[in-house]
Each structure stands twice: as C-alpha cells, then as structure tokens.
Amino acid sequence: MTDKSKVYTGRFRLVLVSLLIILVLSILFTLCLGAMKISPSSTYNIILEKLFGITPGTDSLFTDAEMNIIWKIRFPRVLLSVFIGAGLALCGAIMQATVQNPMAEPYILGISSGASLGATFSIFLGFGSGTAFGAFVGSIAATLAVISLASYGGRMTSVKLVLSGMVVNALFSAISNFIISLAGDSEGTMSIKFWTMGSLTRAKWDNIWFPIIIVIICSVFFLTQYRILNTMLAGDEAAITLGINLSFYRKIYMVVVSLLTGILVSTCGIIGFVGLIIPHIVRSLVGADHRRLIPTTILAGSIFLVWADAIARILITNAEVPIGIITALAGAPLFVYILIKTGYGFGTNN
Template sequence: MTHLKQQPFIKYDAVNQKNHIFLLLLTGLGILALLSMLLAVGLGTVKIPPDIAYKIIAYKLFHLNIDNVMSQVSPAHMDIIWQIRLPRVILSAVVGAGLAVCGTVMQASVQNPLAEPYILGISAGASLGATFSILIGSTAGLFFGLGTAFWAFIGALGASFFVLILSGIGGRMSTVKMVLSGSIASALFIALSNLLVYISNDAEGIRSVTFWNMGSLAAAKWDNLTLPVFGVTLCCLFFLSQSRTLNTLLLGEEAAITLGINLTKVRRLYMIITALITGLIVSVCGIFGFVGLVIPHVVRGLVGSDHRRLMPGTILIGSIFLIWADVLARIILKSGELPIGIITALVGAPFFMYILFKQSFDFGSK
C-alpha cells in the first residue's frame, strides 16, 4: 500500500523535472538567439568586432556613448551596422520564426509530417505575382503605383483562397483534398509563371525573376520591417494560445470531432492565417523553403510533439537557423552573396534526410 501511495508523488516529481528541463532549454535558446543576432551583425564582407557592434547598437537605440564609441568607429561602419545589417538580422529572425511556426501549424492541421508553408501552392502563387510584376506588369505597376512585393503578396493570397475553395468543393474539406488542391495550385501557377518567362524578351527581367525565386534578405530596411515584424508577432502569439487545439488535431479527425472541434472552421482559420503570414514573408524576401519543413521535426526531437513546448521551441530555433543561414549566404562568397534559398536547401535537405532515415517523425507520438 505504501508503494501505491508514493506513485502519484513520483509521477508529479517527474513532471516537474521535465518542466524544469524545458524551461532551462527555452532560456538557453533565448540567450543563443540574442547572441546569434549580436554576432551576425558583425559578420559579412566587412568584419566588425561584436563589442563594437554592440556599442553602435546601444548608441543608436539608447544614445549610450559607451567607451566613447563615436570617436572609435568610422561613419561607414556605423552605417553598415545600423542601416544594413541590423534590419537584415532582425528580418531573418522574424522570417525564420514565422515560417517555422506556419510549418508546425500546417503539419498539425493537415496531419501530414511533410507539410510546410508552401504545400498549398502559396510559393507558386507568389512567384506568379512577382513574375507578372517584373516581366509584364511594369506598365501596370506604374499605373497603380504598386511594386513587385505587392504583386507577390496578392499572388500568395490568391493561391491560398484558390486552394481553400477547391478543397471545399463537393463536401467537407479534408486533409487529402487540401494537399491535392495544393498540388494542383502549384502545378497551375508554376506553369503560368513559366509561360510568362517563355514569352518575355526581357533578359534582365528573367534574371530578376530567377533571383526572386531563390530568395534573399538583402532588401531588408527599417521602413519595410514594420509589417513583417507586426504580422509574425501576432501570428506567433495567436498560435501559442492554440496549443490545446493543435494537440487535439494530432489525434485524428474522428477524435477531434468527438472532442468538439469544428475541423472545417479550425482548418480554414489556420490555413488563412498561415497563408497571410507566408504571403507577407514572401512579398519581402522572395521564396525559400525547408525552414517550415525541417525545424518543426528538429524541435520535436528535442521536446516532443506537445505544442505547449513545441511552439515556443520552434519560434526560437527557427529564428536561430535563419540568422546563421543568412550569415552563410553573406560570407561564403567573397565576390557577393548567395541567395538564401540555396543555403536553406543545401543545409535543410541533408538534415531532413538524416531525420527521415535515422529517427522517426515522432509525429504525435509524445
């Protein structure tokens, strides 16, 4: 009897220990994310020591002239840190968190471990919008006063609504119909983009389209950070509050319906939000993948599939991953920089193969 009475206390202690370990891990990841941002602003074609970068940022943000930094730093270094690298690092952290969260939500919503933000054809829609703006829509852009980012955003939104409408035809929306609708949308929009490229005679425009489709954070500026930061922050806060619903979705459609979840309503809401955020990100940075596919599986291997732990871990590790992917894109070539989409693919594909063959997906099993 004494042994039986002690079991609940043993279980309670184990839960407390697990929570304590998770909090330590989360704290460590938060510190690592901040250190990554500080180190990343000093790396590039022109290397600037981290202590100088910190003093420049402190001066610009709080007007703290630490160790009389203004007399030690050249105006060129000041401009590099404040006008170029810091907005870029902030954008990389925000985009990494946003794509990783969207991937986590989509994998739970469609119950498919291979889902990512682009599974619904969002990237293809954005590519079509950008291609139209660059190759054919220059006249329309001048007429309406709208740029490539706007048309990419409109293309991403159009693709998401196309998939939602297509998957809802003929009855209740299902995971299989959504995935198949995404495949149809991707094929259709990619074909239309290729058609625009084929009939265009603008060699410089074709080069711009190619670079757009490989993704880049080079366009990061203070004046275009507000919308991505605000949108991704709201998205992360919302999905942090949806952990219980996301955990329920992992149990399967029948179990979720039995527990009172309106699957059609919840999936439509989650897909619209992820489409909006992905379209917003693509409109600023172009297209690059594997972040929303790989990062959620990496975090599941660390903390399990409970979204109360998975979601905050995904936000931090997604930010850290893209910060350093952008650093590699900046320093790997001496004559210029690689598009970040190439870096994420080269790093993400082998790592995902390792997860696939050496470990299980651990999708909803913890």
C-alpha cells in the same frame, strides 16, 4: 521506456531559456559578419549608441561608413531574419497540424510558389504596393489547389500530399518565371533568383516593420491555439467528438498560414524547408504538444535563419549566396531522412 513527458516538461524551460540566450548571442555575433569587415567593438559601439544613446567616452571609434552599414543595412536585415525565421517555422508547424502530416510545409506544398506567383503577377500589373496582397491571394489559391488535389478520391495521404505539392509548385513557379521573363529586367521587377531562392537583401528600416508585426500577431494567435492544434493531431473523429469544430478551425488556420506565407514570400522570396526542419528537430527536443512546440519552434526558427542569412552573406567573398540555397542544403537531406527513418512512410503506414 523513458519517462518522456517528465523529460519534455523538465527540459522545456531549459530549452526555451537556452534558445533565447543563443538567439541574442547569434544576433550579436552575426552583426559582425558581412562583406565589409567591421570590428566587433565598432559594431557594438554603433548598436549601443543607436539603441540606447550611449556614446563611447573616447573619440568616435567608428567611421560614418561603418555606421551606415551596421545601422542602416546589417541591423535591420538581422532583425528581419529573426522574424522571417520565426514565421517560416511557425507556418510549418501549423500546416503539419492542420493537415495532420509531418511533411507539410509551405515550400514543399507549393504554397510559397503560389505566393510568389501572386506577388510577381501584381508587380507585373503595376500594383506596386499590393504585392503582399497579391502574394496572399496566390498562396490561398495554391493552398486550395494542393488540399483539393491531395484529398481527391479519398483520404489525404503523405504521398498524395507531397505529389500534389510538387505539381502545384512546378506549375505556379513556371507561370511566375514566365511572367518575369516577359517583363524582362524592367523597373520594379525582381529577378527570378530573388523569388525562387530567397534573399533578405532588401531589408530596410522602412520596409521591415510590416512583416515583423504580422509575424508577431500570428505568433501570439497560434500560441493561444495549442489545445485545438493538439486535438487536430489526434485526428478528425477525435477532434469532432472532443467538441472542436474542426472544419472551421482548419479553414481559419489555413487562411492565417496562407496570409503569413504570402507576406513572408513578398518580403524575401521563397525560403524553403525551414518549416520542415525546425518543427521536426524541436519535436525531438520537447515533444509534439503544441503548448511547448510553438514557442520553441518560433525561437529555433529565428536562430536558424539568422545563421542561414549570415552564411549567405559571407560564404562567397564579395557576393551573396541566395539564402534559399543554404536552407535547402540543410533541409533536403533532412527531408529524405524523415521519409526513410521515421516511417512517416511513403504510403505504407499512412
């Protein structure tokens, strides 16, 4: 038997530092990727000038058009993808602890669909600025629906959880697609494609700060909650006898995760599977202890989404692939793998 905790603890710092370096390198690298080809040297000169006011000695190395693309479009977008990725992965990790099931994730459980219904509904009714709030209400509603469906008639099992998620997902996305169809392509309504498959194209300097700040606040909050999250994984009885007021914390966490999901979805539509893939991989690197799991998950989620968005930008020339397609291509096979391989099992040992 391997000496797991030593391996994990020893590995943790190395993993964290490596991920941080990879994240910075990924940001720098993916900034050069996009529909318009801009040389790395121009890109970095633009970033240096804008961020640190360092003007290259020689004549301007880049055109105004290049500067606009890099600074006004691509940089905020990459920045947003860093935080959206962190937020999505965090949502997954927290939900998995809260419902004590490694398959919980906002997309699979239909929480994202709830958020998207809330958002489209509030846009349809004309509350332009209340989209995030609408999405929050929608995701809370979906969360309640899934949890009560899955725990109806006894203990919540993996099968019931996934099936309830499927039902809620189907219902909520049908309603929101209906609303979008009703509204046609009128002003302010975004396409079904945006809501169901996600996109970061809307990232602008003036609209990225709100989601970024929310992700930072939620991350800091959950980084402090590792001990309670660990106890939750040990089961209801254990948590209560260890002095944790379980139902209280469970409600708080579900509300925070719903809030975060709502804001992420209202910012960039539904991007599925990130919250499933990232915590799962990270657990195999640093173990299940949330003290290590949460920071690692946040960083790994960022890296994953930075690359997923970069691929979405460049996969097809002159067109964008919705980012949800990229994450689903990576996530769906892994979902099957988890079901089959690790014996989280369809009902057998659960």
